[in-house]
Amino acid sequence: MSSIPRLPDELTVAHVAGIIAASMVVIRLLCPAVITYIMAGQLKDTETASTWTLASASLVSSIWPTLLRTDSARSGGGVRTTIMVACKAIPLLGLMCAIAGVVTPLGLGEEPTALAPRTATFEYVKDDSVYRLGTSPRGKHPLSRLCNGEHLGGSAVVGPCPYSNTEVVYVDNPDRSGFRVELPNGYNTSVPQEPREIFSSGISGSTVSSFFDIEWRQVTRQTSPSFNITELAVGMFRPLDTLTLQDQYRLVEGLIIDAKAGGIGFRNHTVPVALGRGATWEEDILFIEPSTACVNTNLTLDFEMISKSDKISNTVGDLVLTDRGGFSQLNTTLPTLESVDGQTDPDLQQRAYTAAWLNNAVTMLYLNVTNEKNKPVKGMKSFSYLDSAPGKTFPMPVAAYSRERYEGLRLSTEFGNYLRLGAEAPSLSRGALNYSNPFNISKADFTDIPSICAGTTYRDRANISNIYVACGLLRGAPERVDGGDPMLFEKGSKWSSPLYTCASSLRATIKTVHFSVNGTGIAGLNVLRVAPKTYAADGSDAPLWGLEDWGLRLDQFSPIWGLVSPEMAKKPNVTSVRKPHFNLIGTSIEAGLPSLLNLEDTQSDNLAGASFAQTVMNTVFKVVAEASDADTWGVWPTDLKGLGNLSMFRRWQALSQDSALVPQIINLMWTNIAASAVVGTRGVLGEVNSGINPAGPIPVRPIGNRITYDVRYGIPAALLLSWLGVIVVAAVCCSTCCGGGRTGFAELRRRIQQVSVGRVFTTFLHPEESTLTMSAKQWAQENGKRPIMVDAFASNASKLYTGSATLAIRAVEFLNRRAI
Template sequence: MLTVGQVSGLIAGASIVVQYILPLALVVILINYVGSQNNAVTWSIVNRTISTTIWPHLLRADSVNARYGSRPVRVISWVMTITALLLVPSSVLAPLGLSEEIVPTGSRRVEFAYAQDTSSWGRVTMPRPELAFGRLCETGLNINCPGQYQGVYMNETSEGVWESVSTDDDSTINSSIPLNYTNMFYSATSNQGNTVSGLFDIQYRRWHLDRLDLYDKGAMYAQGDFRFIENLIPQEAILLKEGLIIDMTDTPGIGFRNHTVPVGLEFGATWSEDLTWIEPVTQCVDTNLSIEVNFAEGADSFSTNHTYFIVDRGAWIDLDMDELETRPWNDNQTLDLFGRAYKAARMSNVLAAASLNISLPLDSSAETLPKIEISEDMAYDNPTLFSYQDLDTLVIHELAGFEGTLDEFSISNTSDIAANHEPSYPDGYVKLLALNYTAVTNICRGYYYLDDTSIDRRANNISYPAVDCGFILGPGVLTSGESFSPDTYTGRSTYQRKMYVCSTGMRASIKTVDFYYNETSTQLSSLGVSRIAEKTYLNDTSKPLWAVEHSYERRMWFDPLWGLVNDSYEMMEGFYTQRSGHLWLPMSPHLVLSLGEAQGIGTLAAASSFIRHLSNLYGGIGIGERDYSGKFEYSMVERIRPLFENETAASQVPSLIMTDGLAANLVGTKTSLSDSGAPWPASLAADSPANGFPQQLRVSPNTRVIRYDIRFAIPGLILLGIFAFALAWAITILVLYPVILRTLQNTYNQTSAGRLAASLLKHGSANANRPTGQWVKDDGKLLISFGHIDRTGGDYFCRVVGSALDAESEKERMAGRDGSLGD
């Protein structure tokens, strides 16, 4: 679409074309009819008319030949030519620098109103149930949550059958949130105008109701529900959906916001808000192992032969069996995801070497091993890694070996590494030994104790962030150089798939989000995000205070509460706090006990949902509910295939999958318009009259401005400089020599074609300085003929052939004779 400046430039260009071409055409017409005999005035007019066009330059006439002209004349003539040439580009280019923009102005308060999402995301989001917030904890003998009274004890009446034993008449599983906990997690986010979401503002997008006699004496309670909506990964953009800002670029994450927009503004507005942000953060490490698949079309049958290889790209350099021993991770809230993935990758490579009968360490002269062919039995037992049918897809899975996923490979307890294993290092620190992939995974997760049950023995607290680990296998890349052209088809092709080991955690923070809105009505589709940035803090004391529920020194089966609190709760009993720009979300036993659930029990989505999605990321039971392989969605393959070029880009893949699932599961109910302290989940309709909406917030309204790119004015500025210099010089001459105007008039009159010819032909008998009016009455009426103008030519150059009065009398005489002939 053309801009106003471009249209103006085109108009100016067209005007210049007309300005130069039209006089050329008119002069041609004039010369055709002017003839060779006219009075002196006419010849002056003809000369002036031709001189005002570019015909003299085109015809290289006498008046433009400056070879023998005086220096002042030559200089001024060239200056006039240059300025005439500059006038063309300056007239065309000058308007091109004009542009119209919508820009923000100074901030002021305007009204905001709720912007409904009319897409499937808005329709699938259920109304908030008017039921109190609740949580359910503990699986075992004592079923109750921290801070709650009452409770129920369980007895095993027969094998696998548990019955509750009431401790008194009021005994029940109390799912309510204690008031002091509620006040605590509202304390930092409840002030008017605060856009940051707290524990209770992050909610499930969908619900279902349930009732159980053990819970709240049989009262009805709500639980989160889960349903995928659409795959957002191929879109690679920042998306706004009901209750969320979803970043599907190279920094995946979700921000919680119940969307409202300014109303009553002609050109919209821009503004910034601080929002609670959750990022699934992943670090992947290249194992330097690839799976290669060779295809060969059968010559004598309709079958295709498939051969599988493991390609070593340096996976076993500097590795030995001692790599399987390590200290537990003690990185706490300084979470080293890359270090965990790197350690897990090296351990996995040692186990892979053992399963493939590769002796470590390698010979010092060997950097890589030849390709290792996989037997048909091994390929058949492990279709996850060795499948020609799903070659062009993504595999994301728990750590496992090449020999199969059901019978997991394990180094024997009688091996040298196991027999010589010491339980601790000389400094007394525990020494962990990974003899199988489950142990490698648990070490990567941060376990400080390993046993056959794979139970996490750690207590819940802020020091143990939730981490899960697995591997990803990229879509196959054709390496044989074959194309799909019939000229190059050989019936043989080779594909390779890179394998990465990854570790993923979840980071909560506050980010500053810049919004823009360009509508006057409440349309969510017109709301956009221009920037997402980490919130900046003046110093450490200005950073937010995070609280995480702990289980003291004992392991407890519950999802810990976490969130922002104000300073008065820094020493709250039952919680650990830290002041920092972000918080790595705490671990939960449901990281390994979620049984594929995407939703949690109770209504506290912030406490349960993130852990359950993380537990399903690397091949959990529930992963099959949504296919991220790209098998049925080629746009997914297009998005993820380029990411497997290196480990940094590949790290986006698990985070994108996590972000997509969390977006479908969760919704933000907090806006700056919200009142806090609701005992039940807040309504999504932020402009509800019951809450006194709409209210006013401070934004920068947009206005229309005209901008100019000075580069397009350069020819015009040069022309302006010449103009200013010439004008100043001319004014100076006029002031110093006022008589110059009389001289100018005499010069022009005496050099005009008609006066000059008449004066010369009459031998200068008349006064050369006669006024124009007097000259027109006298010599101006002389008929002058030029003998060499037309094609016929003559034997004279110029002569007087009469006066205008004689010509008129002759015309009248001829007209009378014509009339008499007609009679």
């Protein structure tokens, strides 16, 4: 049986109740004992019969007979067993009652609980963090949109956007030196009402944000000479905070940030008011989240740390590429990517595997580990020989004055970058590199891998099937392999970095977010849990996602998307799909890259929902790339590589050693940047600053208290109740079965009168006037005031003195003689 736990250092109401109960038990014992002590001192040898009766009841029932071991506390001899058991049980039950009265309340507790749902009034809650301080005022910068036309002569030119009345005229120059663009009526950058109605039609009355509720967090104005625009609202970027180490849901101005798995939800934060102790409720929220799959190439980059000198700026020596099965155990069958609907299954795992296979195969050709078809002998099959084995190393070049830092993580769209093809003259890690490169592998042979993996280029149509996928080579944070301090890059230490290929896509989805509020400000608003919204097995109630489809290419415009109603889905130039998720459209291939996020450049327009997610992912694959771009990027405004931030390095190091966890690195990087880039402007109250299209009534559950109990504290009470049950059963049995049915209140009254001290005395002394069966009222009237002197003489205990009614007697002998 579990022991009763001790009281905690901090007392609760239940513990105080137990202490009070214990105090009352002590008082219950102490007060009668003190009173009877005083009463005993007030009694005289001669008192009336009623006085002796009343005093004896109090004296015998007090604790003094037990403490002083008087006659009534001793069983003596000749006592009938049943009577002795009953007499002993009474104080034991009293003790159990005292224990139960003290211990039982200790198990009481209370916890907050949600009460019945009710409607509530919501109001905006301000975020006091840097995210609000870094957010431009809403409503002052209108949405703006720019688009490109056809590529004439290989150059991108101005083009009208869909739904726009912009007229663009291309005029050839008279000298045939090219052409010029004329805008007779100027360039209209506004977003018309028609696309707003179409691509917001599926969110009416809900808390789900639309495409147009996603805005750049920071907005400025600039000129656009190529579009002949003197002032245009455009997005800008400045990193606000680092979230990759928090591993929690965080609420900031306009966003719900999932720093656990990656992703951001769009919500202008509001809370229910006038609910006293707070409330819980749930809302459906639009999330955009990255989805990544990574494949281990089974290759590692291993190196030793060396000291810097005046002649060499790098700190890495003995850099080698180690075959961990990536060469020697390569499946020689060329993988293929099936042509599938990108909205059904992006198949990121197969994309990443294809990229890994191509990366390893081309590297093997460069290192002459194997051969390609028809080389070196015509008719020779690919992989006819294999000059590698698990554990074999291949020295890699290290640039003499490279800014490359192997102490951190690296992610790049440049596959085979460890070979440094086309880079500056290397300072060799050991010996001289003597790779014959018999198949003339160059940097260009690796450049097609991202396109093959992504499957979509800037020349493809912007339709619902051509989803965004970014692919790259990830060099994990190095792990120390010589048994030394895993955090210390000391001279002579040896390290190993795994190489992975990763494919990332982006999707919009709806999740149910469970909120609670208990306090003021955004600090009092909490996310209890986030769960994907569930739908019917046949998907009939899944969201209907729409995309504008004008037959344009991805380098001409970024299409508007969003939740649409079935009626709007039938509109011209709108394609739709009913799915739980919507994979965003776009391309990550260099020629089609949207502007990257940095401190120098602004975005081209102010329509964040069309391109922010893709732009952020392109930034992730760029800012963690090699540091030959350090003049522009360095460690970027935020140290995403873990070069200077030890906590960041430790987190990446833990994730880098497990291929199942590696995708989190990219997902969290994307989330970290995206949180600073955009803000959601819709909440329960509708669109911020306008209140247009508010959500319907949101049921909330106010917080109340629920009584709890720790059953361990109820053990004494349970035992007491079981004893009570036994006693009740015994009483019933005695009333109906025992003693010929004599047990009852009349019999009980007679037995009490038989042991009433005053009545026994008067009946013995005045038998003609007092009996043991006369009523209490009659006895009190006729005998209660008779004076009785009780004395004891050791020499002659049975001698009777008359005159003043003096008595020295043994009650048991008297009762036996009277045959009562």
